[in-house]
Amino acid sequence: MSDAPQPALPRMTRQRAAVLVALESSEDFLSAQQWHESLRDHGSAIGLATVYRTLQALAETGEVDAVRDAAGEVLYRRCGNRTRHHHHLRCRECGAAVEIEGPGVEEWASGIGERYGYSHVEHMIELTGLCRRCTTKEG
Amino acid sequence: MSDAPQPALPRMTRQRAAVLVALESSEDFLSAQQWHESLRDHGSAIGLATVYRTLQALAETGEVDAVRDAAGEVLYRRCGNRTRHHHHLRCRECGAAVEIEGPGVEEWASGIGERYGYSHVEHMIELTGLCRRCTTKEG
DNA sequence: CACCTTTTTGACAATGATTATCATTTGCTT
DNA sequence: AAGCAAATGATAATCATTGTCAAAAAGGTG
Ligand SMILES: [Zn+2]
Ligand SMILES: [Zn+2]
Ligand SMILES: [Zn+2]
Ligand SMILES: [Zn+2]
Numbered sequence: 001m002s003d004a005p006q007p008a009l010p011r012m013t014r015q016r017a018a019v020l021v022a023l024e025s026s027e028d029f030l031s032a033q034q035w036h037e038s039l040r041d042h043g044s045a046i047g048l049a050t051v052y053r054t055l056q057a058l059a060e061t062g063e064v065d066a067v068r069d070a071a072g073e074v075l076y077r078r079c080g081n082r083t084r085h086h087h088h089l090r091c092r093e094c095g096a097a098v099e100i101e102g103p104g105v106e107e108w109a110s111g112i113g114e115r116y117g118y119s120h121v122e123h124m125i126e127l128t129g130l131c132r133r134c135t136t137k138e139g
Numbered sequence: 140m141s142d143a144p145q146p147a148l149p150r151m152t153r154q155r156a157a158v159l160v161a162l163e164s165s166e167d168f169l170s171a172q173q174w175h176e177s178l179r180d181h182g183s184a185i186g187l188a189t190v191y192r193t194l195q196a197l198a199e200t201g202e203v204d205a206v207r208d209a210a211g212e213v214l215y216r217r218c219g220n221r222t223r224h225h226h227h228l229r230c231r232e233c234g235a236a237v238e239i240e241g242p243g244v245e246e247w248a249s250g251i252g253e254r255y256g257y258s259h260v261e262h263m264i265e266l267t268g269l270c271r272r273c274t275t276k277e278g
Numbered sequence: 279c280a281c282c283t284t285t286t287t288g289a290c291a292a293t294g295a296t297t298a299t300c301a302t303t304t305g306c307t308t
Numbered sequence: 309a310a311g312c313a314a315a316t317g318a319t320a321a322t323c324a325t326t327g328t329c330a331a332a333a334a335g336g337t338g
Contacts, residue, residue, distance in 0.1 A: 011305050018253045033295080047317035052296070057323060064227035072211050072324095073295070089255055096253050108244055109266055116228055116237050118268035127248055150334050152284060172324075186288035191325070211295095214323065280338100287332070299320065305314075 018044040019054045025075055028095035029067060029075035029088075063101075066078070067126050091131035093138070148196055157183040158193045167215035167234035168227075169208060204238075206265050230270035232277070239266070 009016060022039050030038070036051040047063040055076045065079045067088060080092075081099050085106065092098035105125060113121030129136065148155060161178050169177070175190040195216045198205040204218045206227060214229075220238050224245065229236035244264060252260030269277065 007327085009315095013315065015316070031295085050316055068207065068211060072207060072213075074211075074307080076195055089251055089257055089260070091257065100251055100255075101290070102247060103313085105244060105247055108241060112228055112239055112241075112266055113268050116239075117271040117274075118228055118230065118266075119274040121228070121268035123264070123266045125262070127251055127257075127260055127262045129252050129260035132256040135256075135258040139269075152286065152334070154287075188289085188326085189287060192286085229312085282337085283335095285332105285334075289327100290328085292327070293325080296322080299319080301317100303314105303316070303320100307312090307314105308310085 009054075009061075009137075015044075015046045015050050018046060019051060019058075023064060023076075023078040027077065027097065029065075029069075029077045029090055029097050030095055031073050031075050035076065038112055057060055070128075087125045087127070089127040089129065091134055092128045093134040094130045094132075148200075149195075153245045154183075154185045154189050155193055157185060158190060158197075162197075162203060162215075162217040166216065166236065168204075168208075168216045168229050168236050169213050169234055170208075170212050174215065209267075226264045226266065228266040228268065230273055231267045232269055232273035235272075 018039055019035070022035060022042070022044075026038075032055050033048070035055065036046070036048045039046050039051065055064060055066075058064040059076060062082050064076045064078060065088065066074055066076050067090065068074055070092075075095065077095075077097065079099075081101075084101055086099045086101045087105075088097045089100055102125075105123075109123040109125075110121060113119070120128045142270060157178055158174070158258045161174060161183075163182070165177075171191045171194050172187070174194065175185070175187045176186050176189065194203060194205075197203040198215065201221050202218060203215045204227065205213050205215050206229065207213055209231070214234065216234075216236065218238075220240075223240055225238045225240045226244075228239055244262075248262040248264075252258070
C-alpha cells in the first residue's frame with residue numbers, strides 16, 4: 001500500500017495523484033509551470049492546464065499554499081500546517097520556505113481595521129529573504 | 140501659480156505634469172489603465188505606455204506607492220508619507236486607502252528572519268477591507 | 279531665437295502567465 | 309457492461325504589461 005495522499009477533489013485521477021506526489025517531494029514554492037516541468041521530467045505525462053487546475057483546486061481546499069512572487073507569478077507548495085492560519089518566510093533564490101505563526105501580527109492587523117473603520121479586513125503578509133544555503137552561495 | 144508638484148524625473152513634460160496632477164486629485168489606489176482612463180476622461184491626451192512608464196518611474200523614486208491587488212494587477216496612488224516606511228489598509232471595492240505605520244510589525248518581521256537563518260529579509264504587508272462608505276452600500 | 283543632443287512619446291506589436299474551449303477520455307456508480 | 313458527470317489536454321483566447329522605433333518635444337547654448 002503505497003501511500004497516495006488523500007485529495008479533496010471529487011475524483012482521483014492518475015494526474016492528480018502525480019501532482020500530490022510531486023508536492024510531497026519538495027518543500028519549495030514553485031510556479032504551476034515549474035511543477036509541470038518537474039512532473040514531466042519525472043516521467044508523468046500531464047497537461048499544463050491540468051496542473052494549473054489541480055493546484056488551484058488544492059489551494060482552495062487549503063492543501064497547498066499559494067503566494068505571489070515579486071514578478072506577480074503565483075507559487076505553490078504543499079501546506080505543512082492546515083490547522084492554523086499562518087504566513088511564510090520564503091527564499092527569493094530557491095523557493096525554500098518555512099511557515100510562521102504570529103499571534104501578534106494577527107491581532108495587530110485586525111486592530112488596524114477597527115481603528116480606521118474598515119470592515120471585513122484581510123491581511124496579506126509574506127516575508128522573503130535568502131535562506132542559509134543561498135546566502136552562502138551568493139554574497 | 141497653480142502648483143505643479145515637483146517630479147523626480149529628468150524632464151518635465153505635459154504628460155508627466157498631467158499624471159502628477161491626476162495623482163493629486165485622488166486618494167485611491169488605481170491601476171495604470173484606470174489612471175489612463177481617468178486622464179483621458181479629463182481631457183488629457185496621453186498614451187497608455189506613457190502612463191505605465193511614468194507611474195513606474197514615480198514608484199521607484201517613492202513618489203507613489205504600488206501594491207498588487209488579489210487579481211495580481213498593480214495599483215498606484217501618490218504616497219502621503221515619503222519620510223517613513225509604511226503599509227496600507229485599502230478598500231477592495233473603491234480603492235480608498237490609508238497609510239499605516241507599525242513599529243511593532245517591522246520589528247516582528249526582521250526578527251523572524253534571524254530566527255530562521257534568512258538574510259536580506261524583506262516584507263510585504265498589505266491590509267484590505269471595505270471602507271466605511273462601501274460597507275454601508277453593500278452588506 | 280535657431281540649433282543640437284538627449285529624452286520622451288505613442289501607436290503598435292510582442293510577451294507571457296493564466297484562462298477558456300470543447301471534443302475526447304476516464305472515474306465511478308448501478 | 310452501461311451511463312453519466314467530471315476530468316483531461318491540445319489549442320486558442322485573454323489581457324496586463326513590456327518592447328520597438330520613428331517622430332516629437334525638452335532643455336541647454338550662444
Ligand atoms: Zn501552509
Ligand atoms: Zn535559498
Ligand atoms: Zn506611501
Ligand atoms: Zn470603499
